[in-house]
Amino acid sequence: MELLTINNVWMMLCTALVFFMHLGFSLLEIGLTRQKNTINILFKNIFIITVGLLLYCLVGFNLMYPGFGEGSLGLFGFAGFGLDAVAAADLAYNEGYTYWTDFLFQGMFAATAATIVSGAVAERIKLVPFMIFVIIYVGLIYPIAGSWKWGGGFLDTLATPFYDFAGSTLVHSVGGWAALVAVWLLGARIGKFKNGKPQALPGHNIPLATAGVLILWLGWFGFNGGSVLSAEPGATSLVLVTTCLAAAAGGAIAFLISTLLYKNFDLTMFLNGILGGLVGITAGADLMGPTDAILIGGIAGAIIVFAVAIIDKMKLDDPVGAIAVHLVCGIWGTLAVGIFGAKAGGEQLISQLIGIGSYAVLCTGSTFIIFYVLKKTIGIRVSEKEELEGLDKHEHGMNAYSDFRLNEH
Amino acid sequence: MKKIEAIIRKSKFRTVKKALHEVGVNFFSYWDVTGLGNEKEGHVYRGVSYSTSDIQRRYLSIVVNDDFEEITIKAILDAGATGEVGDGKIFVSDIQECYRIRTGEKGGKTLN
Numbered sequence: 001m002e003l004l005t006i007n008n009v010w011m012m013l014c015t016a017l018v019f020f021m022h023l024g025f026s027l028l029e030i031g032l033t034r035q036k037n038t039i040n041i042l043f044k045n046i047f048i049i050t051v052g053l054l055l056y057c058l059v060g061f062n063l064m065y066p067g068f069g070e071g072s073l074g075l076f077g078f079a080g081f082g083l084d085a086v087a088a089a090d091l092a093y094n095e096g097y098t099y100w101t102d103f104l105f106q107g108m109f110a111a112t113a114a115t116i117v118s119g120a121v122a123e124r125i126k127l128v129p130f131m132i133f134v135i136i137y138v139g140l141i142y143p144i145a146g147s148w149k150w151g152g153g154f155l156d157t158l159a160t161p162f163y164d165f166a167g168s169t170l171v172h173s174v175g176g177w178a179a180l181v182a183v184w185l186l187g188a189r190i191g192k193f194k195n196g197k198p199q200a201l202p203g204h205n206i207p208l209a210t211a212g213v214l215i216l217w218l219g220w221f222g223f224n225g226g227s228v229l230s231a232e233p234g235a236t237s238l239v240l241v242t243t244c245l246a247a248a249a250g251g252a253i254a255f256l257i258s259t260l261l262y263k264n265f266d267l268t269m270f271l272n273g274i275l276g277g278l279v280g281i282t283a284g285a286d287l288m289g290p291t292d293a294i295l296i297g298g299i300a301g302a303i304i305v306f307a308v309a310i311i312d313k314m315k316l317d318d319p320v321g322a323i324a325v326h327l328v329c330g331i332w333g334t335l336a337v338g339i340f341g342a343k344a345g346g347e348q349l350i351s352q353l354i355g356i357g358s359y360a361v362l363c364t365g366s367t368f369i370i371f372y373v374l375k376k377t378i379g380i381r382v383s384e385k386e387e388l389e390g391l392d393k394h395e396h397g398m399n400a401y402s403d404f405r406l407n408e409h
Numbered sequence: 410m411k412k413i414e415a416i417i418r419k420s421k422f423r424t425v426k427k428a429l430h431e432v433g434v435n436f437f438s439y440w441d442v443t444g445l446g447n448e449k450e451g452h453v454y455r456g457v458s459y460s461t462s463d464i465q466r467r468y469l470s471i472v473v474n475d476d477f478e479e480i481t482i483k484a485i486l487d488a489g490a491t492g493e494v495g496d497g498k499i500f501v502s503d504i505q506e507c508y509r510i511r512t513g514e515k516g517g518k519t520l521n
Binding site for chain 2: 201
Protein backbone atom coordinates (compact mmCIF):
# COMPACT_ATOMS: atom_id res chain seq x y z
CA MET A 1 0.00 0.00 0.00
CA GLU A 2 2.82 2.36 0.92
CA LEU A 3 4.60 1.40 -2.30
CA LEU A 4 1.46 2.08 -4.34
CA THR A 5 1.17 5.49 -2.69
CA ILE A 6 4.77 6.37 -3.57
CA ASN A 7 4.42 5.07 -7.12
CA ASN A 8 1.13 6.86 -7.60
CA VAL A 9 2.52 10.18 -6.38
CA TRP A 10 5.34 9.96 -8.91
CA MET A 11 2.87 9.12 -11.68
CA MET A 12 0.66 12.10 -10.79
CA LEU A 13 3.71 14.36 -10.82
CA CYS A 14 4.62 13.00 -14.27
CA THR A 15 1.03 13.62 -15.40
CA ALA A 16 1.41 17.26 -14.36
CA LEU A 17 4.73 17.52 -16.21
CA VAL A 18 3.19 16.16 -19.43
CA PHE A 19 0.35 18.65 -19.02
CA PHE A 20 2.97 21.40 -18.74
CA MET A 21 4.36 20.34 -22.13
CA HIS A 22 1.27 21.86 -23.73
CA LEU A 23 2.50 25.25 -22.60
CA GLY A 24 5.89 24.39 -24.07
CA PHE A 25 4.35 23.49 -27.43
CA SER A 26 2.22 26.65 -27.41
CA LEU A 27 5.15 28.96 -26.71
CA LEU A 28 7.39 27.23 -29.24
CA GLU A 29 4.75 27.47 -31.95
CA ILE A 30 3.90 31.14 -31.43
CA GLY A 31 7.57 32.01 -31.07
CA LEU A 32 8.50 30.53 -34.43
CA THR A 33 5.59 32.09 -36.33
CA ARG A 34 4.49 35.63 -37.05
CA GLN A 35 2.84 38.00 -34.63
CA LYS A 36 -0.36 38.25 -36.69
CA ASN A 37 -1.25 34.56 -36.12
CA THR A 38 -0.52 34.26 -32.40
CA ILE A 39 -4.08 34.16 -31.07
CA ASN A 40 -5.01 31.57 -33.69
CA ILE A 41 -2.21 29.22 -32.66
CA LEU A 42 -2.97 29.60 -28.96
CA PHE A 43 -6.66 28.98 -29.65
CA LYS A 44 -5.84 25.74 -31.47
CA ASN A 45 -3.57 24.54 -28.67
CA ILE A 46 -6.11 25.30 -25.96
CA PHE A 47 -8.80 23.57 -28.03
CA ILE A 48 -6.63 20.48 -28.36
CA ILE A 49 -5.96 20.05 -24.66
CA THR A 50 -9.53 20.74 -23.52
CA VAL A 51 -11.42 18.77 -26.14
CA GLY A 52 -8.68 16.14 -26.24
CA LEU A 53 -9.13 15.36 -22.55
CA LEU A 54 -12.92 15.19 -22.86
CA LEU A 55 -12.69 12.87 -25.85
CA TYR A 56 -10.15 10.69 -24.10
CA CYS A 57 -12.57 10.34 -21.22
CA LEU A 58 -15.53 9.65 -23.50
CA VAL A 59 -13.97 7.11 -25.89
CA GLY A 60 -10.17 7.39 -26.13
CA PHE A 61 -9.11 5.53 -23.01
CA ASN A 62 -11.32 2.55 -23.78
CA LEU A 63 -10.24 2.48 -27.43
CA MET A 64 -6.59 2.52 -26.46
CA TYR A 65 -6.85 -0.11 -23.69
CA PRO A 66 -9.76 -2.29 -24.84
CA GLY A 67 -8.37 -5.51 -23.37
CA PHE A 68 -7.99 -7.48 -26.62
CA GLY A 69 -9.49 -10.95 -26.17
CA GLU A 70 -7.93 -14.19 -27.40
CA GLY A 71 -8.36 -14.70 -31.11
CA SER A 72 -8.67 -10.97 -31.65
CA LEU A 73 -6.56 -9.55 -34.46
CA GLY A 74 -5.40 -6.81 -32.12
CA LEU A 75 -6.39 -4.11 -34.59
CA PHE A 76 -9.47 -2.55 -33.01
CA GLY A 77 -11.27 -2.91 -29.72
CA PHE A 78 -13.59 -0.79 -27.62
CA ALA A 79 -14.39 -1.31 -23.96
CA GLY A 80 -17.34 1.07 -23.81
CA PHE A 81 -18.00 4.75 -23.24
CA GLY A 82 -16.73 6.77 -20.31
CA LEU A 83 -14.66 5.90 -17.28
CA ASP A 84 -15.27 2.94 -15.00
CA ALA A 85 -15.70 3.94 -11.35
CA VAL A 86 -16.00 0.29 -10.29
CA ALA A 87 -12.64 -0.62 -11.79
CA ALA A 88 -11.23 2.55 -10.27
CA ALA A 89 -12.22 1.50 -6.74
CA ASP A 90 -9.96 -1.56 -6.98
CA LEU A 91 -6.56 -0.42 -5.78
CA ALA A 92 -5.07 -3.70 -7.00
CA TYR A 93 -5.59 -2.26 -10.54
CA ASN A 94 -1.86 -1.85 -10.94
CA GLU A 95 1.07 -1.72 -8.53
CA GLY A 96 2.34 1.50 -10.12
CA TYR A 97 -0.73 3.73 -10.12
CA THR A 98 -4.48 3.91 -9.68
CA TYR A 99 -7.03 3.68 -12.49
CA TRP A 100 -7.63 7.43 -12.28
CA THR A 101 -3.95 8.25 -12.60
CA ASP A 102 -3.67 5.87 -15.53
CA PHE A 103 -6.48 7.66 -17.35
CA LEU A 104 -5.15 11.14 -16.73
CA PHE A 105 -1.53 10.32 -17.57
CA GLN A 106 -2.56 8.71 -20.86
CA GLY A 107 -5.03 11.51 -21.54
CA MET A 108 -2.25 14.09 -21.33
CA PHE A 109 -0.33 12.13 -23.96
CA ALA A 110 -3.29 11.88 -26.32
CA ALA A 111 -3.54 15.59 -27.02
CA THR A 112 0.18 15.83 -27.83
CA ALA A 113 -0.18 14.12 -31.20
CA ALA A 114 -2.59 16.80 -32.48
CA THR A 115 -0.50 19.62 -31.03
CA ILE A 116 2.37 18.48 -33.26
CA VAL A 117 0.14 18.99 -36.31
CA SER A 118 -0.96 22.42 -35.09
CA GLY A 119 2.55 23.86 -35.45
CA ALA A 120 3.13 22.43 -38.91
CA VAL A 121 -0.10 23.82 -40.40
CA ALA A 122 0.14 27.16 -38.62
CA GLU A 123 -0.52 30.52 -40.26
CA ARG A 124 -2.81 29.32 -43.05
CA ILE A 125 -5.21 26.59 -41.94
CA LYS A 126 -8.87 27.40 -41.33
CA LEU A 127 -9.88 26.98 -37.73
CA VAL A 128 -13.07 24.91 -38.07
CA PRO A 129 -11.67 22.16 -40.34
CA PHE A 130 -8.65 21.95 -38.04
CA MET A 131 -10.95 21.44 -35.07
CA ILE A 132 -12.83 18.70 -36.94
CA PHE A 133 -9.52 17.02 -37.71
CA VAL A 134 -8.49 17.21 -34.04
CA ILE A 135 -11.74 15.62 -32.87
CA ILE A 136 -11.32 12.65 -35.22
CA TYR A 137 -7.58 12.31 -34.77
CA VAL A 138 -7.42 12.61 -30.98
CA GLY A 139 -10.73 10.88 -30.36
CA LEU A 140 -10.28 7.97 -32.74
CA ILE A 141 -7.00 7.57 -34.61
CA TYR A 142 -4.53 8.19 -31.78
CA PRO A 143 -6.19 5.71 -29.37
CA ILE A 144 -6.48 3.03 -32.05
CA ALA A 145 -2.83 3.58 -32.94
CA GLY A 146 -1.92 3.33 -29.27
CA SER A 147 -3.91 0.13 -28.79
CA TRP A 148 -1.77 -1.68 -31.39
CA LYS A 149 1.18 -1.59 -29.00
CA TRP A 150 0.43 -0.17 -25.55
CA GLY A 151 -3.07 -1.65 -25.50
CA GLY A 152 -1.71 -5.13 -26.20
CA GLY A 153 -2.61 -5.20 -29.91
CA PHE A 154 -0.90 -7.00 -32.79
CA LEU A 155 2.41 -5.11 -32.63
CA ASP A 156 2.76 -6.15 -28.99
CA THR A 157 2.16 -9.81 -29.78
CA LEU A 158 4.68 -10.18 -32.63
CA ALA A 159 7.22 -12.99 -32.07
CA THR A 160 9.71 -10.23 -31.30
CA PRO A 161 7.39 -7.49 -30.09
CA PHE A 162 7.70 -4.02 -31.55
CA TYR A 163 9.14 -1.75 -28.86
CA ASP A 164 8.31 1.87 -28.18
CA PHE A 165 8.96 2.85 -24.57
CA ALA A 166 7.31 6.28 -24.37
CA GLY A 167 6.16 7.07 -27.88
CA SER A 168 8.81 8.01 -30.48
CA THR A 169 6.39 6.35 -32.87
CA LEU A 170 3.11 6.05 -30.94
CA VAL A 171 2.96 9.74 -30.08
CA HIS A 172 5.55 11.68 -32.07
CA SER A 173 5.42 9.90 -35.41
CA VAL A 174 1.65 9.61 -35.17
CA GLY A 175 1.60 13.41 -34.98
CA GLY A 176 4.43 13.73 -37.49
CA TRP A 177 2.81 11.61 -40.21
CA ALA A 178 -0.37 13.64 -39.89
CA ALA A 179 1.66 16.86 -40.05
CA LEU A 180 3.37 15.68 -43.24
CA VAL A 181 0.11 14.87 -45.03
CA ALA A 182 -1.63 18.01 -43.76
CA VAL A 183 1.21 20.28 -44.89
CA TRP A 184 1.24 18.63 -48.30
CA LEU A 185 -2.53 19.02 -48.83
CA LEU A 186 -2.55 22.54 -47.44
CA GLY A 187 0.30 24.03 -49.46
CA ALA A 188 2.95 26.51 -48.41
CA ARG A 189 2.35 29.90 -46.83
CA ILE A 190 2.31 32.84 -49.23
CA GLY A 191 5.90 34.00 -49.68
CA LYS A 192 7.57 30.84 -48.40
CA PHE A 193 8.82 29.84 -51.86
CA LYS A 194 9.92 32.34 -54.47
CA ASN A 195 10.79 30.88 -57.89
CA GLY A 196 11.04 27.51 -56.16
CA LYS A 197 13.53 28.74 -53.59
CA PRO A 198 12.70 28.58 -49.88
CA GLN A 199 12.52 31.98 -48.21
CA ALA A 200 12.88 32.80 -44.53
CA LEU A 201 9.72 33.85 -42.68
CA PRO A 202 11.30 34.53 -39.30
CA GLY A 203 9.37 33.80 -36.13
CA HIS A 204 8.37 36.80 -34.08
CA ASN A 205 9.41 35.84 -30.56
CA ILE A 206 12.53 33.77 -30.12
CA PRO A 207 12.62 34.20 -26.32
CA LEU A 208 9.18 32.54 -26.12
CA ALA A 209 10.34 29.76 -28.44
CA THR A 210 13.33 29.21 -26.14
CA ALA A 211 11.12 29.10 -23.06
CA GLY A 212 8.90 26.63 -24.92
CA VAL A 213 11.79 24.27 -25.63
CA LEU A 214 13.08 24.38 -22.05
CA ILE A 215 9.55 23.73 -20.77
CA LEU A 216 9.22 20.80 -23.18
CA TRP A 217 12.53 19.41 -21.95
CA LEU A 218 11.28 19.67 -18.36
CA GLY A 219 7.99 18.08 -19.39
CA TRP A 220 9.90 15.18 -20.91
CA PHE A 221 11.04 14.18 -17.39
CA GLY A 222 7.39 13.23 -16.94
CA PHE A 223 6.79 11.98 -20.48
CA ASN A 224 9.66 9.47 -20.32
CA GLY A 225 10.00 9.23 -16.54
CA GLY A 226 6.31 8.44 -16.18
CA SER A 227 6.44 5.85 -18.93
CA VAL A 228 8.24 3.57 -16.47
CA LEU A 229 4.67 3.38 -15.08
CA SER A 230 5.95 3.32 -11.51
CA ALA A 231 8.57 5.05 -9.39
CA GLU A 232 10.89 2.03 -9.60
CA PRO A 233 14.17 3.70 -8.62
CA GLY A 234 16.64 2.10 -11.06
CA ALA A 235 14.49 2.54 -14.15
CA THR A 236 13.17 6.05 -13.47
CA SER A 237 16.60 7.46 -12.66
CA LEU A 238 18.16 5.86 -15.72
CA VAL A 239 15.37 7.17 -17.94
CA LEU A 240 15.86 10.74 -16.70
CA VAL A 241 19.61 10.46 -17.39
CA THR A 242 19.24 9.04 -20.91
CA THR A 243 16.53 11.60 -21.68
CA CYS A 244 18.66 14.56 -20.62
CA LEU A 245 21.87 13.32 -22.24
CA ALA A 246 20.07 12.76 -25.55
CA ALA A 247 18.53 16.24 -25.39
CA ALA A 248 21.92 17.81 -24.66
CA ALA A 249 23.66 15.84 -27.42
CA GLY A 250 20.90 16.63 -29.90
CA GLY A 251 21.19 20.35 -29.23
CA ALA A 252 24.99 20.37 -29.30
CA ILE A 253 25.30 18.45 -32.57
CA ALA A 254 22.54 20.44 -34.32
CA PHE A 255 24.29 23.65 -33.25
CA LEU A 256 27.70 22.42 -34.47
CA ILE A 257 26.48 21.20 -37.83
CA SER A 258 24.25 24.17 -38.58
CA THR A 259 27.09 26.53 -37.63
CA LEU A 260 29.54 24.73 -39.94
CA LEU A 261 26.98 24.54 -42.74
CA TYR A 262 25.47 28.02 -42.58
CA LYS A 263 28.30 29.97 -40.86
CA ASN A 264 25.81 31.32 -38.38
CA PHE A 265 24.89 30.64 -34.75
CA ASP A 266 21.23 29.83 -35.37
CA LEU A 267 19.39 29.52 -32.04
CA THR A 268 16.27 28.01 -33.62
CA MET A 269 18.27 25.10 -35.05
CA PHE A 270 19.92 24.63 -31.63
CA LEU A 271 16.44 24.45 -30.08
CA ASN A 272 15.10 22.02 -32.70
CA GLY A 273 18.17 19.85 -32.09
CA ILE A 274 17.27 19.53 -28.40
CA LEU A 275 13.74 18.43 -29.34
CA GLY A 276 15.11 16.00 -31.94
CA GLY A 277 17.31 14.41 -29.28
CA LEU A 278 14.34 14.12 -26.92
CA VAL A 279 12.08 12.54 -29.54
CA GLY A 280 14.92 10.22 -30.58
CA ILE A 281 15.56 8.79 -27.11
CA THR A 282 11.87 8.36 -26.28
CA ALA A 283 11.46 4.92 -27.88
CA GLY A 284 14.31 3.35 -25.94
CA ALA A 285 14.95 5.60 -22.96
CA ASP A 286 14.84 2.63 -20.56
CA LEU A 287 17.09 0.37 -22.67
CA MET A 288 20.09 2.61 -23.22
CA GLY A 289 23.27 3.42 -21.35
CA PRO A 290 24.65 6.95 -21.23
CA THR A 291 26.86 6.46 -24.31
CA ASP A 292 23.97 5.05 -26.36
CA ALA A 293 21.80 7.97 -25.29
CA ILE A 294 24.43 10.52 -26.36
CA LEU A 295 24.85 8.77 -29.72
CA ILE A 296 21.10 8.52 -30.36
CA GLY A 297 20.56 12.15 -29.36
CA GLY A 298 23.57 13.37 -31.33
CA ILE A 299 22.50 11.58 -34.50
CA ALA A 300 19.00 13.00 -34.05
CA GLY A 301 20.54 16.47 -33.80
CA ALA A 302 22.40 15.92 -37.08
CA ILE A 303 19.24 14.56 -38.71
CA ILE A 304 17.33 17.71 -37.73
CA VAL A 305 19.63 20.06 -39.62
CA PHE A 306 19.48 18.03 -42.83
CA ALA A 307 15.79 17.14 -42.50
CA VAL A 308 14.81 20.82 -42.19
CA ALA A 309 16.73 21.58 -45.39
CA ILE A 310 15.31 18.55 -47.26
CA ILE A 311 11.73 19.35 -46.22
CA ASP A 312 12.29 22.88 -47.54
CA LYS A 313 13.65 21.40 -50.79
CA MET A 314 10.51 19.26 -51.14
CA LYS A 315 8.47 22.51 -51.06
CA LEU A 316 6.80 21.44 -47.82
CA ASP A 317 6.28 24.43 -45.56
CA ASP A 318 6.60 23.48 -41.91
CA PRO A 319 7.01 26.73 -39.92
CA VAL A 320 8.14 25.12 -36.67
CA GLY A 321 10.05 22.08 -37.94
CA ALA A 322 7.48 19.62 -36.58
CA ILE A 323 8.00 17.08 -39.37
CA ALA A 324 11.78 17.05 -38.91
CA VAL A 325 11.55 16.83 -35.13
CA HIS A 326 8.60 14.52 -34.54
CA LEU A 327 8.40 12.37 -37.67
CA VAL A 328 12.00 12.02 -38.83
CA CYS A 329 13.55 11.83 -35.35
CA GLY A 330 10.63 9.67 -34.20
CA ILE A 331 11.46 7.14 -36.93
CA TRP A 332 15.14 7.38 -36.06
CA GLY A 333 14.50 6.80 -32.34
CA THR A 334 12.27 3.81 -33.08
CA LEU A 335 14.95 2.24 -35.30
CA ALA A 336 17.60 3.02 -32.69
CA VAL A 337 15.96 0.47 -30.36
CA GLY A 338 17.11 -2.23 -32.80
CA ILE A 339 20.61 -0.74 -33.11
CA PHE A 340 21.65 0.36 -29.61
CA GLY A 341 21.07 -0.86 -26.06
CA ALA A 342 19.50 -3.88 -24.41
CA LYS A 343 17.24 -5.00 -27.27
CA ALA A 344 19.62 -4.36 -30.21
CA GLY A 345 19.50 -7.03 -32.89
CA GLY A 346 18.31 -7.90 -36.38
CA GLU A 347 14.95 -9.32 -35.36
CA GLN A 348 14.17 -6.32 -33.17
CA LEU A 349 15.13 -4.01 -36.02
CA ILE A 350 12.69 -5.82 -38.34
CA SER A 351 9.93 -5.51 -35.74
CA GLN A 352 10.70 -1.82 -35.42
CA LEU A 353 10.37 -1.47 -39.21
CA ILE A 354 7.04 -3.31 -39.16
CA GLY A 355 5.83 -0.95 -36.45
CA ILE A 356 6.96 2.16 -38.30
CA GLY A 357 5.33 0.91 -41.52
CA SER A 358 2.04 0.06 -39.79
CA TYR A 359 1.79 3.52 -38.26
CA ALA A 360 2.76 5.18 -41.53
CA VAL A 361 -0.17 3.46 -43.26
CA LEU A 362 -2.71 4.19 -40.53
CA CYS A 363 -1.71 7.80 -39.93
CA THR A 364 -1.08 8.99 -43.47
CA GLY A 365 -4.18 7.15 -44.73
CA SER A 366 -6.53 8.53 -42.10
CA THR A 367 -5.13 12.06 -42.25
CA PHE A 368 -5.35 12.07 -46.01
CA ILE A 369 -9.00 11.00 -45.94
CA ILE A 370 -9.94 13.55 -43.25
CA PHE A 371 -8.20 16.52 -44.83
CA TYR A 372 -9.07 15.56 -48.40
CA VAL A 373 -12.77 15.40 -47.57
CA LEU A 374 -12.55 18.69 -45.67
CA LYS A 375 -10.66 20.30 -48.55
CA LYS A 376 -13.33 19.26 -51.06
CA THR A 377 -16.23 20.31 -48.85
CA ILE A 378 -15.63 23.28 -46.54
CA GLY A 379 -12.05 24.02 -47.60
CA ILE A 380 -9.02 23.89 -45.33
CA ARG A 381 -7.20 27.07 -46.22
CA VAL A 382 -7.97 30.67 -45.31
CA SER A 383 -8.39 33.27 -48.08
CA GLU A 384 -5.34 35.08 -49.42
CA LYS A 385 -6.50 38.33 -47.85
CA GLU A 386 -6.92 36.68 -44.47
CA GLU A 387 -3.53 35.00 -44.67
CA LEU A 388 -1.80 38.26 -45.54
CA GLU A 389 -3.56 40.32 -42.88
CA GLY A 390 -3.34 37.63 -40.24
CA LEU A 391 -5.61 34.93 -38.87
CA ASP A 392 -5.89 36.76 -35.55
CA LYS A 393 -7.70 39.65 -37.18
CA HIS A 394 -10.09 37.61 -39.33
CA GLU A 395 -10.74 34.40 -37.39
CA HIS A 396 -10.68 35.97 -33.92
CA GLY A 397 -10.92 39.76 -34.22
CA MET A 398 -8.10 40.12 -31.73
CA ASN A 399 -4.52 41.31 -31.45
CA ALA A 400 -1.95 39.33 -29.48
CA TYR A 401 -0.01 42.43 -28.55
CA SER A 402 -2.31 45.42 -28.68
CA ASP A 403 -0.78 48.38 -26.89
CA PHE A 404 2.69 46.88 -26.82
CA ARG A 405 5.82 48.50 -28.16
CA LEU A 406 9.37 47.25 -28.41
CA ASN A 407 12.48 49.35 -28.20
CA GLU A 408 15.58 48.11 -29.90
CA HIS A 409 17.98 50.12 -27.78
CA MET B 410 11.48 79.59 -36.10
CA LYS B 411 12.98 76.50 -37.68
CA LYS B 412 12.01 72.87 -37.73
CA ILE B 413 15.03 70.58 -37.58
CA GLU B 414 14.26 67.01 -38.46
CA ALA B 415 16.95 64.39 -38.05
CA ILE B 416 17.03 60.70 -38.93
CA ILE B 417 19.68 59.11 -36.75
CA ARG B 418 20.93 55.69 -35.72
CA LYS B 419 18.96 54.26 -32.81
CA SER B 420 22.26 53.40 -31.16
CA LYS B 421 23.15 57.12 -31.20
CA PHE B 422 19.89 58.29 -29.66
CA ARG B 423 21.20 58.56 -26.10
CA THR B 424 24.26 60.60 -27.04
CA VAL B 425 22.26 62.88 -29.34
CA LYS B 426 19.64 63.43 -26.64
CA LYS B 427 22.36 64.29 -24.12
CA ALA B 428 24.06 66.68 -26.57
CA LEU B 429 20.75 68.45 -27.25
CA HIS B 430 20.06 68.86 -23.54
CA GLU B 431 23.57 70.30 -23.09
CA VAL B 432 22.93 73.08 -25.61
CA GLY B 433 19.56 73.85 -24.08
CA VAL B 434 17.21 72.01 -26.42
CA ASN B 435 14.91 70.29 -23.98
CA PHE B 436 11.72 69.73 -25.97
CA PHE B 437 11.38 67.53 -29.01
CA SER B 438 9.43 64.59 -30.37
CA TYR B 439 10.82 61.35 -31.77
CA TRP B 440 9.56 58.12 -33.24
CA ASP B 441 10.96 54.96 -34.74
CA VAL B 442 10.97 54.67 -38.49
CA THR B 443 11.84 52.03 -41.06
CA GLY B 444 13.39 53.08 -44.33
CA LEU B 445 14.99 51.67 -47.42
CA GLY B 446 18.53 52.31 -48.56
CA ASN B 447 21.70 50.87 -50.00
CA GLU B 448 22.65 49.14 -46.80
CA LYS B 449 21.89 45.38 -46.77
CA GLU B 450 21.80 43.27 -43.67
CA GLY B 451 22.51 39.53 -44.00
CA HIS B 452 20.54 37.05 -41.90
CA VAL B 453 20.19 33.28 -41.59
CA TYR B 454 17.00 31.67 -40.29
CA ARG B 455 16.63 27.90 -40.02
CA GLY B 456 19.15 27.25 -42.75
CA VAL B 457 17.80 29.87 -45.18
CA SER B 458 20.01 32.91 -45.91
CA TYR B 459 18.28 36.17 -46.66
CA SER B 460 19.05 39.84 -46.60
CA THR B 461 16.88 42.83 -45.92
CA SER B 462 17.32 46.42 -46.99
CA ASP B 463 14.91 47.57 -44.28
CA ILE B 464 16.76 50.02 -42.08
CA GLN B 465 15.63 50.87 -38.57
CA ARG B 466 16.25 54.49 -37.55
CA ARG B 467 14.92 57.07 -35.11
CA TYR B 468 13.26 60.23 -36.37
CA LEU B 469 13.63 63.44 -34.33
CA SER B 470 11.48 66.51 -34.87
CA ILE B 471 12.74 69.65 -33.13
CA VAL B 472 11.26 73.15 -33.44
CA VAL B 473 13.58 75.95 -32.24
CA ASN B 474 14.01 79.70 -32.48
CA ASP B 475 16.33 80.91 -35.22
CA ASP B 476 19.24 81.62 -32.85
CA PHE B 477 19.18 77.96 -31.79
CA GLU B 478 19.37 76.59 -35.34
CA GLU B 479 23.14 76.32 -35.64
CA ILE B 480 23.90 74.91 -32.19
CA THR B 481 21.12 72.33 -32.52
CA ILE B 482 22.42 71.14 -35.88
CA LYS B 483 25.98 71.09 -34.58
CA ALA B 484 24.95 69.05 -31.54
CA ILE B 485 23.30 66.41 -33.75
CA LEU B 486 26.20 66.34 -36.24
CA ASP B 487 28.77 65.89 -33.49
CA ALA B 488 26.86 63.41 -31.36
CA GLY B 489 25.18 61.39 -34.13
CA ALA B 490 28.13 60.57 -36.36
CA THR B 491 30.04 57.31 -36.45
CA GLY B 492 31.76 58.03 -39.77
CA GLU B 493 30.19 54.93 -41.35
CA VAL B 494 27.65 55.01 -44.18
CA GLY B 495 24.16 55.22 -42.73
CA ASP B 496 24.55 57.91 -40.06
CA GLY B 497 21.39 59.62 -41.32
CA LYS B 498 20.23 63.05 -42.47
CA ILE B 499 19.17 66.42 -41.08
CA PHE B 500 16.43 68.51 -42.74
CA VAL B 501 15.80 72.16 -41.89
CA SER B 502 12.63 74.04 -42.75
CA ASP B 503 10.88 77.28 -41.79
CA ILE B 504 8.01 77.28 -39.33
CA GLN B 505 5.36 79.96 -39.85
CA GLU B 506 3.78 80.09 -36.46
CA CYS B 507 3.61 78.31 -33.13
CA TYR B 508 0.87 78.35 -30.47
CA ARG B 509 0.83 77.16 -26.89
CA ILE B 510 -2.46 75.33 -26.52
CA ARG B 511 -2.84 75.92 -22.75
CA THR B 512 -2.76 79.75 -22.93
CA GLY B 513 -3.31 80.56 -26.58
CA GLU B 514 -0.04 82.56 -26.71
CA LYS B 515 1.89 82.53 -29.95
CA GLY B 516 5.37 83.23 -31.29
CA GLY B 517 8.92 82.17 -30.47
CA LYS B 518 8.52 82.52 -26.71
CA THR B 519 6.16 79.54 -26.68
CA LEU B 520 9.04 77.27 -27.60
CA ASN B 521 10.77 77.61 -24.25
